[in-house]
Amino acid sequence: xxxxxxxxxxxxxxxxxxxxxxxxxxxxxxxxxxxxxxxxxxxxxxxxxxxxxxxxxxxxxxxxxxxxxxxxxxxxxxxxxxxxxxxxxxxxxxxxxxxxxxxxxxxxxxxxxxxxxxxxxxxxxxxxxxxxxxxxxxxxxxxxxxxx
Amino acid sequence: xxxxxxxxxxxxxxxxxxxxxxxxxxxxxxxxxxxxxxxxxxxxxxxxxxxxxxxxxxxxxxxxxxxxxxxxxxxxxxxxxxxxxxxxxxxxxxxxxxxxxxxxxxxxxxxxxxxxxxxxxxxxxxxxxxxxxxxxxxxxxxxxxxxxxxxxxxxxxxxxxxxxxxxxxxxxxxxxxxxxxxxxxxxxxxxxxxxxxxxxxxxxxxxxxxxxxxxxxxxxxxxxxxxxxxxxxxxxxxxxxxxxxxxxxxxxxxxxxxxxxxxxxxxxxxxxxxxxxxxxxxxxxxxxxxxxxxxxxxxxxxxxxxxxxxxxxxxxxxxxxx
Numbered sequence: 001x002x003x004x005x006x007x008x009x010x011x012x013x014x015x016x017x018x019x020x021x022x023x024x025x026x027x028x029x030x031x032x033x034x035x036x037x038x039x040x041x042x043x044x045x046x047x048x049x050x051x052x053x054x055x056x057x058x059x060x061x062x063x064x065x066x067x068x069x070x071x072x073x074x075x076x077x078x079x080x081x082x083x084x085x086x087x088x089x090x091x092x093x094x095x096x097x098x099x100x101x102x103x104x105x106x107x108x109x110x111x112x113x114x115x116x117x118x119x120x121x122x123x124x125x126x127x128x129x130x131x132x133x134x135x136x137x138x139x140x141x142x143x144x145x146x147x148x
Numbered sequence: 149x150x151x152x153x154x155x156x157x158x159x160x161x162x163x164x165x166x167x168x169x170x171x172x173x174x175x176x177x178x179x180x181x182x183x184x185x186x187x188x189x190x191x192x193x194x195x196x197x198x199x200x201x202x203x204x205x206x207x208x209x210x211x212x213x214x215x216x217x218x219x220x221x222x223x224x225x226x227x228x229x230x231x232x233x234x235x236x237x238x239x240x241x242x243x244x245x246x247x248x249x250x251x252x253x254x255x256x257x258x259x260x261x262x263x264x265x266x267x268x269x270x271x272x273x274x275x276x277x278x279x280x281x282x283x284x285x286x287x288x289x290x291x292x293x294x295x296x297x298x299x300x301x302x303x304x305x306x307x308x309x310x311x312x313x314x315x316x317x318x319x320x321x322x323x324x325x326x327x328x329x330x331x332x333x334x335x336x337x338x339x340x341x342x343x344x345x346x347x348x349x350x351x352x353x354x355x356x357x358x359x360x361x362x363x364x365x366x367x368x369x370x371x372x373x374x375x376x377x378x379x380x381x382x383x384x385x386x387x388x389x390x391x392x393x394x395x396x397x398x399x400x401x402x403x404x405x406x407x408x409x410x411x412x413x414x415x416x417x418x419x420x421x422x423x424x425x426x427x428x429x430x431x432x433x434x435x436x437x438x439x440x441x442x443x444x445x446x447x448x449x450x451x452x453x454x455x456x457x458x459x460x461x462x463x464x465x466x467x468x469x470x
Contacts, residue, residue, distance in 0.1 A: 036315055037362035041306055056354070059307045061315075062285030063230050064192055085193050088234075124366075 002133045005147060009126040013039045014046035016130075019145040021050015026072055026096045028139070029112050031104030034120030039128055040102045043118070044076055047100060060102075065092070073097030079106045086110075116142060149222045149462070152210070152246070153455025156239030157231025157259050158284075159195050161202040163210040164451035165221070169268060169459040173214035175452050178202045181325065196234035203242045210451075218250040225458020228256030230285065257457045259449075260286055261298065263414035265460065266446040266453035274409040274438065280399050282423070283415030284310035284327075287395075289353045289402050296464040301402055302353025309391060310417045312357035316364050316387055320380055331420050333381050334388035342382035343367060345390045353398055360390055388422040395423060396430045403437055412440045419447040 007013050020030070024047070032040045041059055048057040051070030060066040061078045068074040075092045080103040082089070090110045093099050104111060114136030121129040132143055150173070155162040159181060165174040180198050211217065226243035227236065240256070247254035264279045279290040287304040307315065310327055317326020345363045348356035364387055371378045403411055411431055417423060418441055431439040446453060 035365075036319060037358070037365045041358065056303060056305050058304050059311060059358075061311050062308060064232060082192055 001135070001143075002131065003143060003147060005130050005132070006123075007039075007126075007128040007130060010039065010042055013042045013128065014049065016146055017043040017046020017048075018050040019046075019148055020142055021047040021052075021070075023141055023145045024051070024072070024098050025138070026098070027094055028142070029093050029099045029101065029115040030142075031111055031115055031117045032100060032102050032120070033105055033117070035122060038120040038122050040120065043120070044100050044102070047098070048074055048076075051098065065089075067097075075099040076102075078102040079104065082106060084109045115139070149459060150216070150220055151223045151225055151455040151459045151462075152221045152243075152252075153257075153451035153453070153458060154224070154226040154239045154243040155259075155262070155449055155451040155454045156199045156203065156235050156242075157227045157229075158235060158449055159198075160449040161199050161206050161238075162449060162451035162454075163203075163206045164455045165210055165214040165216060166452055166455035166459065169265075169456045172269065172452055173216065174210040174212075175450065176206050176209045176213060177450050178206050179448075192232045192234055195232060196238055199235055199238035203238055207242065207246070218246070218252075221250070221252050223458060223462055224252055224254040225257045225454050225461070226254065227259045227262060227454050229258060231259055255458055255461060257454050257461060259454075260288070260290075260414075261296070261461075262453040262457045263442075264290065264292070264298075264412065265457035266414060266442040266450070267412040267440045268456050268460075269446060269452060270442060271410075271412075271438070271440045273412075276406055276408045277410040277412060278399065278403050278406065278408040279412045279414055280395065280427075281414045282309045282395065282417035282420075284308060284314065284417075286415060287355050287357070289398060291402070291406055291408070295460045301406075302355065302398065304355045304357060306356050306358035307361060309355070309357055309395065310415070312361050312391065313387075313417070313420075315361050316384075319365055319368055320378075320383065322380075327417070327420075330384045330387060331422055333384035335421050337381040337385035339382070341386060341389070342379055343386040345386050347390045347394055349394060349397075353402055355394065355398070357391065360387065388420075392420075392423045392426045396426050399427065400430050400434065403431070403434060408437060410438045410440060412442075414442065416448050418442055419444050 053068040053070035119131040161178040224247040289301040313327030
Protein backbone atom coordinates (compact mmCIF):
# COMPACT_ATOMS: atom_id res chain seq x y z
CA UNK A 1 0.00 0.00 0.00
CA UNK A 2 1.21 3.47 -0.67
CA UNK A 3 0.23 7.02 0.24
CA UNK A 4 1.76 10.40 -0.56
CA UNK A 5 1.42 13.44 1.66
CA UNK A 6 2.97 16.91 1.77
CA UNK A 7 4.58 18.86 4.58
CA UNK A 8 5.14 22.62 4.55
CA UNK A 9 7.64 23.17 7.36
CA UNK A 10 9.75 21.61 10.11
CA UNK A 11 7.03 22.11 12.72
CA UNK A 12 4.58 20.05 10.66
CA UNK A 13 7.26 17.37 10.39
CA UNK A 14 7.67 17.25 14.17
CA UNK A 15 3.88 17.21 14.71
CA UNK A 16 3.58 14.34 12.24
CA UNK A 17 6.32 12.45 14.07
CA UNK A 18 4.59 13.09 17.38
CA UNK A 19 1.37 11.53 16.05
CA UNK A 20 3.39 8.46 15.01
CA UNK A 21 5.03 8.31 18.46
CA UNK A 22 1.65 8.26 20.17
CA UNK A 23 0.26 5.23 18.32
CA UNK A 24 3.33 3.20 17.44
CA UNK A 25 3.54 -0.25 19.06
CA UNK A 26 6.22 -2.59 20.38
CA UNK A 27 8.56 -4.12 17.75
CA UNK A 28 7.46 -1.77 15.00
CA UNK A 29 10.15 -0.66 12.56
CA UNK A 30 10.02 2.57 10.58
CA UNK A 31 12.48 2.86 7.71
CA UNK A 32 13.32 6.47 6.84
CA UNK A 33 15.03 7.48 3.63
CA UNK A 34 15.72 10.72 1.81
CA UNK A 35 18.74 12.90 1.04
CA UNK A 36 20.88 14.80 3.52
CA UNK A 37 18.78 17.55 5.05
CA UNK A 38 15.46 15.93 4.08
CA UNK A 39 14.25 15.93 7.69
CA UNK A 40 14.80 12.34 8.88
CA UNK A 41 16.20 13.36 12.26
CA UNK A 42 13.55 16.08 12.58
CA UNK A 43 10.79 13.52 12.14
CA UNK A 44 12.49 11.25 14.68
CA UNK A 45 12.53 14.10 17.21
CA UNK A 46 8.74 14.24 16.82
CA UNK A 47 8.39 10.47 17.21
CA UNK A 48 10.47 10.66 20.41
CA UNK A 49 8.23 13.45 21.66
CA UNK A 50 5.14 11.33 20.99
CA UNK A 51 6.75 8.44 22.88
CA UNK A 52 7.32 10.72 25.86
CA UNK A 53 11.13 10.72 25.60
CA UNK A 54 12.58 13.53 27.69
CA UNK A 55 15.70 15.49 26.77
CA UNK A 56 17.43 16.10 23.48
CA UNK A 57 17.28 13.61 20.61
CA UNK A 58 20.23 14.35 18.31
CA UNK A 59 21.94 12.73 15.36
CA UNK A 60 23.05 9.09 15.76
CA UNK A 61 25.30 9.28 12.68
CA UNK A 62 28.58 8.99 14.56
CA UNK A 63 27.71 6.11 16.88
CA UNK A 64 25.23 4.37 14.48
CA UNK A 65 22.59 4.01 17.21
CA UNK A 66 21.25 5.95 20.17
CA UNK A 67 18.75 4.51 22.65
CA UNK A 68 16.10 6.54 24.49
CA UNK A 69 13.56 5.55 27.13
CA UNK A 70 9.93 6.61 26.67
CA UNK A 71 6.56 4.86 26.72
CA UNK A 72 8.49 2.30 24.68
CA UNK A 73 12.25 2.15 24.17
CA UNK A 74 13.30 4.10 21.07
CA UNK A 75 16.18 2.76 18.98
CA UNK A 76 17.32 5.56 16.66
CA UNK A 77 19.70 4.26 14.02
CA UNK A 78 21.64 5.88 11.20
CA UNK A 79 22.97 3.06 9.04
CA UNK A 80 24.63 5.24 6.40
CA UNK A 81 28.01 3.77 7.29
CA UNK A 82 26.89 0.15 7.56
CA UNK A 83 25.60 -2.56 5.26
CA UNK A 84 23.77 -5.89 5.29
CA UNK A 85 26.74 -7.56 7.03
CA UNK A 86 25.78 -5.87 10.27
CA UNK A 87 23.16 -8.51 10.97
CA UNK A 88 23.43 -7.93 14.75
CA UNK A 89 21.51 -4.70 14.25
CA UNK A 90 18.38 -6.68 13.41
CA UNK A 91 18.27 -7.98 16.99
CA UNK A 92 17.17 -4.55 18.17
CA UNK A 93 14.11 -4.67 15.93
CA UNK A 94 12.53 -7.36 18.09
CA UNK A 95 13.43 -6.22 21.57
CA UNK A 96 10.05 -4.71 22.44
CA UNK A 97 10.94 -1.16 21.43
CA UNK A 98 10.43 0.98 18.36
CA UNK A 99 13.21 1.23 15.77
CA UNK A 100 13.62 4.24 13.52
CA UNK A 101 16.21 3.59 10.82
CA UNK A 102 17.68 6.45 8.80
CA UNK A 103 19.21 5.54 5.40
CA UNK A 104 17.46 2.17 5.74
CA UNK A 105 18.20 1.07 2.17
CA UNK A 106 21.79 0.31 3.22
CA UNK A 107 20.47 -2.62 5.29
CA UNK A 108 17.50 -3.50 3.08
CA UNK A 109 17.73 -7.26 3.59
CA UNK A 110 17.75 -6.90 7.38
CA UNK A 111 14.49 -4.96 7.55
CA UNK A 112 11.43 -6.90 8.73
CA UNK A 113 9.08 -7.80 5.88
CA UNK A 114 6.18 -5.39 5.57
CA UNK A 115 7.58 -2.66 7.82
CA UNK A 116 6.68 0.98 7.33
CA UNK A 117 8.77 2.88 4.81
CA UNK A 118 8.78 6.66 4.59
CA UNK A 119 10.68 8.33 1.79
CA UNK A 120 11.15 12.08 2.15
CA UNK A 121 11.79 14.21 -0.96
CA UNK A 122 12.94 17.78 -0.67
CA UNK A 123 10.71 20.01 -2.83
CA UNK A 124 12.72 23.12 -2.04
CA UNK A 125 12.66 25.49 0.91
CA UNK A 126 10.78 23.76 3.73
CA UNK A 127 8.37 21.77 1.55
CA UNK A 128 8.65 17.99 1.64
CA UNK A 129 6.88 15.12 -0.10
CA UNK A 130 6.45 11.97 1.98
CA UNK A 131 5.92 8.66 0.22
CA UNK A 132 4.60 6.15 2.74
CA UNK A 133 4.53 2.47 1.90
CA UNK A 134 3.77 -0.63 3.98
CA UNK A 135 2.53 -4.18 3.55
CA UNK A 136 1.73 -5.29 7.09
CA UNK A 137 -1.78 -4.18 8.14
CA UNK A 138 -0.45 -3.75 11.68
CA UNK A 139 0.82 -0.39 10.48
CA UNK A 140 -2.58 0.82 9.23
CA UNK A 141 -3.25 2.80 12.38
CA UNK A 142 0.18 4.44 12.22
CA UNK A 143 -0.54 5.55 8.66
CA UNK A 144 -3.99 6.80 9.78
CA UNK A 145 -2.27 8.88 12.44
CA UNK A 146 0.20 10.27 9.89
CA UNK A 147 -2.61 11.30 7.53
CA UNK A 148 -4.80 12.78 10.29
CA UNK B 149 50.25 6.18 40.22
CA UNK B 150 50.94 4.57 36.85
CA UNK B 151 47.82 4.20 34.70
CA UNK B 152 47.38 2.09 31.60
CA UNK B 153 44.81 3.66 29.24
CA UNK B 154 42.94 1.78 26.52
CA UNK B 155 40.84 3.43 23.77
CA UNK B 156 38.98 1.70 20.92
CA UNK B 157 35.74 3.65 20.63
CA UNK B 158 35.97 4.39 16.90
CA UNK B 159 38.73 3.80 14.38
CA UNK B 160 41.86 4.16 16.52
CA UNK B 161 43.36 1.30 18.51
CA UNK B 162 45.30 3.00 21.28
CA UNK B 163 47.13 2.10 24.47
CA UNK B 164 49.08 4.52 26.67
CA UNK B 165 50.95 4.43 29.97
CA UNK B 166 50.89 7.65 31.98
CA UNK B 167 52.36 8.44 35.39
CA UNK B 168 50.41 10.72 37.77
CA UNK B 169 48.24 12.11 35.00
CA UNK B 170 51.09 14.03 33.43
CA UNK B 171 54.17 12.04 32.54
CA UNK B 172 53.63 10.13 29.32
CA UNK B 173 55.65 6.93 29.39
CA UNK B 174 54.05 5.36 26.33
CA UNK B 175 51.62 6.56 23.68
CA UNK B 176 50.74 4.12 20.92
CA UNK B 177 48.00 4.80 18.38
CA UNK B 178 47.18 2.59 15.44
CA UNK B 179 44.85 4.44 13.09
CA UNK B 180 42.59 2.73 10.58
CA UNK B 181 41.98 5.92 8.68
CA UNK B 182 43.65 4.72 5.46
CA UNK B 183 41.42 1.66 5.40
CA UNK B 184 38.23 3.67 5.94
CA UNK B 185 39.25 6.25 3.32
CA UNK B 186 38.48 3.59 0.74
CA UNK B 187 34.88 3.46 1.93
CA UNK B 188 34.32 7.18 2.54
CA UNK B 189 33.77 6.73 6.27
CA UNK B 190 34.26 4.40 9.20
CA UNK B 191 32.75 0.99 8.58
CA UNK B 192 31.87 -0.39 12.04
CA UNK B 193 32.17 -4.06 11.13
CA UNK B 194 35.64 -3.53 9.67
CA UNK B 195 36.62 -1.28 12.58
CA UNK B 196 35.95 -3.94 15.21
CA UNK B 197 37.76 -6.62 13.21
CA UNK B 198 40.81 -4.36 12.85
CA UNK B 199 40.77 -3.58 16.57
CA UNK B 200 40.86 -7.30 17.36
CA UNK B 201 43.75 -7.83 14.96
CA UNK B 202 45.79 -4.94 16.42
CA UNK B 203 45.01 -4.69 20.12
CA UNK B 204 47.61 -7.21 21.41
CA UNK B 205 50.49 -5.72 19.42
CA UNK B 206 49.48 -2.20 20.51
CA UNK B 207 49.58 -3.38 24.17
CA UNK B 208 53.03 -4.92 23.61
CA UNK B 209 54.34 -1.81 21.88
CA UNK B 210 53.18 0.40 24.77
CA UNK B 211 55.04 -1.70 27.36
CA UNK B 212 58.13 -1.72 25.17
CA UNK B 213 58.01 2.08 24.78
CA UNK B 214 57.55 2.64 28.51
CA UNK B 215 60.13 0.05 29.54
CA UNK B 216 57.60 -1.25 32.09
CA UNK B 217 55.97 -4.57 32.88
CA UNK B 218 52.45 -5.45 34.00
CA UNK B 219 53.48 -5.36 37.66
CA UNK B 220 54.34 -1.63 37.37
CA UNK B 221 50.74 -0.72 36.51
CA UNK B 222 48.51 0.54 39.35
CA UNK B 223 45.28 1.09 37.44
CA UNK B 224 43.70 0.21 34.10
CA UNK B 225 41.37 2.80 32.52
CA UNK B 226 39.30 1.98 29.44
CA UNK B 227 36.79 3.90 27.32
CA UNK B 228 33.36 2.37 27.90
CA UNK B 229 31.14 4.89 26.07
CA UNK B 230 30.09 6.57 23.86
CA UNK B 231 31.22 4.97 20.63
CA UNK B 232 30.61 2.12 18.24
CA UNK B 233 29.50 -0.83 20.37
CA UNK B 234 31.53 -3.46 18.49
CA UNK B 235 34.69 -1.34 18.67
CA UNK B 236 34.29 -0.43 22.35
CA UNK B 237 33.88 -4.09 23.32
CA UNK B 238 37.34 -4.97 21.96
CA UNK B 239 39.05 -2.45 24.23
CA UNK B 240 36.85 -3.25 27.23
CA UNK B 241 37.52 -6.98 26.96
CA UNK B 242 41.27 -6.49 26.48
CA UNK B 243 41.53 -4.08 29.41
CA UNK B 244 39.40 -6.22 31.68
CA UNK B 245 41.31 -9.40 30.79
CA UNK B 246 44.61 -7.63 31.50
CA UNK B 247 43.34 -6.32 34.83
CA UNK B 248 42.01 -9.75 35.92
CA UNK B 249 45.15 -11.58 34.87
CA UNK B 250 47.37 -9.16 36.80
CA UNK B 251 45.03 -8.33 39.71
CA UNK B 252 44.98 -4.63 38.89
CA UNK B 253 41.79 -2.57 39.34
CA UNK B 254 40.02 -1.53 36.14
CA UNK B 255 37.73 1.46 35.66
CA UNK B 256 35.54 2.63 32.78
CA UNK B 257 36.06 6.15 31.44
CA UNK B 258 33.69 8.36 29.46
CA UNK B 259 35.32 9.16 26.11
CA UNK B 260 34.22 12.81 26.32
CA UNK B 261 35.84 13.29 29.73
CA UNK B 262 38.93 11.80 28.15
CA UNK B 263 38.93 14.47 25.43
CA UNK B 264 38.64 17.17 28.10
CA UNK B 265 41.55 15.68 30.08
CA UNK B 266 43.73 15.60 26.95
CA UNK B 267 44.32 19.25 27.86
CA UNK B 268 45.79 18.38 31.24
CA UNK B 269 48.92 17.16 29.47
CA UNK B 270 49.30 20.72 28.22
CA UNK B 271 48.24 22.79 31.24
CA UNK B 272 46.97 22.37 34.81
CA UNK B 273 43.27 23.04 35.22
CA UNK B 274 42.22 26.29 36.88
CA UNK B 275 38.69 26.03 38.23
CA UNK B 276 36.10 26.97 37.31
CA UNK B 277 37.10 25.90 33.84
CA UNK B 278 34.88 25.75 30.76
CA UNK B 279 35.35 22.99 28.21
CA UNK B 280 34.14 23.30 24.63
CA UNK B 281 33.88 19.74 23.38
CA UNK B 282 33.76 19.61 19.59
CA UNK B 283 34.08 16.37 17.65
CA UNK B 284 32.44 14.15 15.07
CA UNK B 285 29.98 12.86 17.63
CA UNK B 286 29.69 15.73 20.12
CA UNK B 287 29.23 19.41 20.59
CA UNK B 288 28.96 20.37 24.26
CA UNK B 289 29.81 23.16 26.63
CA UNK B 290 30.84 21.63 29.94
CA UNK B 291 31.54 23.52 33.16
CA UNK B 292 34.02 22.02 35.64
CA UNK B 293 34.13 23.41 39.18
CA UNK B 294 36.67 20.82 40.29
CA UNK B 295 38.39 17.70 38.98
CA UNK B 296 35.89 15.21 37.66
CA UNK B 297 32.96 17.50 38.38
CA UNK B 298 31.14 18.06 35.11
CA UNK B 299 27.96 20.04 34.39
CA UNK B 300 26.75 20.14 30.80
CA UNK B 301 25.58 23.69 30.04
CA UNK B 302 24.43 22.93 26.52
CA UNK B 303 24.78 20.48 23.67
CA UNK B 304 23.79 20.01 20.04
CA UNK B 305 20.14 19.39 19.34
CA UNK B 306 20.89 17.62 16.06
CA UNK B 307 24.22 17.16 14.26
CA UNK B 308 27.58 17.38 16.00
CA UNK B 309 29.84 20.07 14.58
CA UNK B 310 32.38 17.59 13.15
CA UNK B 311 29.53 15.65 11.60
CA UNK B 312 28.20 18.81 9.95
CA UNK B 313 31.70 19.43 8.53
CA UNK B 314 31.90 15.90 7.16
CA UNK B 315 28.41 16.02 5.67
CA UNK B 316 29.08 19.37 4.00
CA UNK B 317 32.32 17.93 2.62
CA UNK B 318 30.39 14.94 1.32
CA UNK B 319 27.91 17.07 -0.64
CA UNK B 320 30.82 19.07 -2.08
CA UNK B 321 32.33 15.76 -3.23
CA UNK B 322 35.48 16.06 -1.10
CA UNK B 323 37.26 12.85 -0.08
CA UNK B 324 37.05 11.42 3.49
CA UNK B 325 37.91 12.73 6.06
CA UNK B 326 36.28 15.78 4.58
CA UNK B 327 36.06 18.07 7.60
CA UNK B 328 39.77 18.83 7.45
CA UNK B 329 39.50 19.67 3.76
CA UNK B 330 36.68 22.15 4.41
CA UNK B 331 38.88 23.81 7.06
CA UNK B 332 41.79 24.00 4.60
CA UNK B 333 39.68 25.44 1.78
CA UNK B 334 38.14 27.96 4.17
CA UNK B 335 41.55 29.11 5.43
CA UNK B 336 42.86 29.51 1.88
CA UNK B 337 40.01 31.86 0.96
CA UNK B 338 41.19 35.46 1.37
CA UNK B 339 38.64 37.43 -0.64
CA UNK B 340 35.29 39.05 0.18
CA UNK B 341 32.60 36.63 1.39
CA UNK B 342 30.57 35.32 -1.54
CA UNK B 343 27.85 33.37 0.23
CA UNK B 344 25.79 33.95 3.31
CA UNK B 345 24.45 31.02 5.34
CA UNK B 346 21.83 31.21 8.13
CA UNK B 347 22.40 29.50 11.46
CA UNK B 348 20.31 28.70 14.51
CA UNK B 349 21.03 31.01 17.38
CA UNK B 350 19.45 31.17 20.84
CA UNK B 351 19.94 32.57 24.31
CA UNK B 352 20.78 29.21 25.85
CA UNK B 353 23.91 27.11 25.34
CA UNK B 354 22.45 24.58 22.93
CA UNK B 355 23.63 24.30 19.34
CA UNK B 356 22.07 23.28 16.03
CA UNK B 357 24.05 22.60 12.88
CA UNK B 358 21.44 20.78 10.84
CA UNK B 359 20.02 24.01 9.36
CA UNK B 360 23.34 25.32 8.09
CA UNK B 361 24.05 21.92 6.56
CA UNK B 362 20.71 22.09 4.72
CA UNK B 363 21.48 25.65 3.62
CA UNK B 364 24.72 24.46 1.99
CA UNK B 365 22.77 21.69 0.25
CA UNK B 366 20.10 24.07 -1.01
CA UNK B 367 22.72 26.45 -2.33
CA UNK B 368 24.52 23.65 -4.18
CA UNK B 369 21.23 22.36 -5.63
CA UNK B 370 20.18 25.82 -6.79
CA UNK B 371 23.53 26.48 -8.49
CA UNK B 372 23.40 23.03 -10.07
CA UNK B 373 19.92 23.64 -11.51
CA UNK B 374 20.93 27.03 -12.87
CA UNK B 375 24.13 25.56 -14.27
CA UNK B 376 26.25 27.95 -12.21
CA UNK B 377 29.68 27.02 -10.88
CA UNK B 378 30.13 26.92 -7.12
CA UNK B 379 33.23 28.41 -5.56
CA UNK B 380 34.10 25.68 -3.04
CA UNK B 381 36.68 27.89 -1.35
CA UNK B 382 34.10 30.60 -0.74
CA UNK B 383 31.45 28.09 0.33
CA UNK B 384 33.83 26.43 2.80
CA UNK B 385 34.70 29.86 4.12
CA UNK B 386 31.03 30.78 4.56
CA UNK B 387 30.29 27.52 6.34
CA UNK B 388 33.34 27.76 8.61
CA UNK B 389 32.63 31.40 9.39
CA UNK B 390 29.00 30.73 10.30
CA UNK B 391 29.76 27.69 12.46
CA UNK B 392 32.76 29.12 14.33
CA UNK B 393 30.88 32.35 15.01
CA UNK B 394 28.19 30.61 16.99
CA UNK B 395 30.67 28.31 18.79
CA UNK B 396 32.80 31.29 19.82
CA UNK B 397 29.82 33.44 20.79
CA UNK B 398 28.33 30.84 23.14
CA UNK B 399 31.71 29.93 24.63
CA UNK B 400 32.45 33.56 25.45
CA UNK B 401 28.97 34.05 26.89
CA UNK B 402 29.36 31.02 29.19
CA UNK B 403 32.89 32.07 30.19
CA UNK B 404 31.53 35.43 31.36
CA UNK B 405 28.41 34.08 33.05
CA UNK B 406 30.32 31.50 35.10
CA UNK B 407 33.40 33.63 35.72
CA UNK B 408 35.73 30.96 34.49
CA UNK B 409 39.49 31.21 34.80
CA UNK B 410 40.16 28.98 31.85
CA UNK B 411 38.61 27.80 28.59
CA UNK B 412 39.73 24.46 27.23
CA UNK B 413 38.89 23.02 23.85
CA UNK B 414 38.53 19.29 23.35
CA UNK B 415 37.78 16.76 20.61
CA UNK B 416 38.75 16.32 16.99
CA UNK B 417 37.44 19.72 15.84
CA UNK B 418 39.87 21.35 18.33
CA UNK B 419 42.37 20.83 15.49
CA UNK B 420 40.30 23.11 13.23
CA UNK B 421 42.50 26.08 12.28
CA UNK B 422 39.58 28.44 11.75
CA UNK B 423 38.13 27.72 15.19
CA UNK B 424 41.55 28.08 16.84
CA UNK B 425 42.12 31.50 15.32
CA UNK B 426 38.63 32.82 16.01
CA UNK B 427 38.49 31.57 19.59
CA UNK B 428 41.98 32.86 20.40
CA UNK B 429 40.97 36.35 19.26
CA UNK B 430 37.79 36.32 21.33
CA UNK B 431 39.28 34.92 24.55
CA UNK B 432 42.25 37.30 24.37
CA UNK B 433 39.77 40.14 24.79
CA UNK B 434 38.49 38.74 28.10
CA UNK B 435 40.22 39.64 31.33
CA UNK B 436 42.54 36.95 32.68
CA UNK B 437 40.91 33.96 31.02
CA UNK B 438 43.43 31.40 29.84
CA UNK B 439 42.76 29.47 26.64
CA UNK B 440 44.11 25.95 26.24
CA UNK B 441 44.11 23.82 23.11
CA UNK B 442 45.31 20.25 23.17
CA UNK B 443 48.34 19.40 21.04
CA UNK B 444 47.22 18.32 17.56
CA UNK B 445 48.27 14.79 18.45
CA UNK B 446 45.81 14.70 21.36
CA UNK B 447 42.85 16.26 19.51
CA UNK B 448 42.06 12.97 17.84
CA UNK B 449 41.34 9.74 19.69
CA UNK B 450 44.21 8.48 21.82
CA UNK B 451 44.72 6.53 25.03
CA UNK B 452 46.82 9.13 26.88
CA UNK B 453 43.67 11.15 27.54
CA UNK B 454 41.89 8.05 28.87
CA UNK B 455 44.78 7.29 31.24
CA UNK B 456 44.78 10.90 32.49
CA UNK B 457 40.99 11.00 32.95
CA UNK B 458 41.12 7.58 34.65
CA UNK B 459 43.77 8.87 37.05
CA UNK B 460 41.58 11.80 38.13
CA UNK B 461 38.44 9.67 38.26
CA UNK B 462 40.26 7.34 40.69
CA UNK B 463 41.63 10.19 42.82
CA UNK B 464 38.18 11.78 43.02
CA UNK B 465 36.37 8.59 43.98
CA UNK B 466 39.05 7.74 46.58
CA UNK B 467 38.63 11.21 48.08
CA UNK B 468 34.84 10.84 48.20
CA UNK B 469 35.09 7.47 49.93
CA UNK B 470 37.53 8.58 52.62
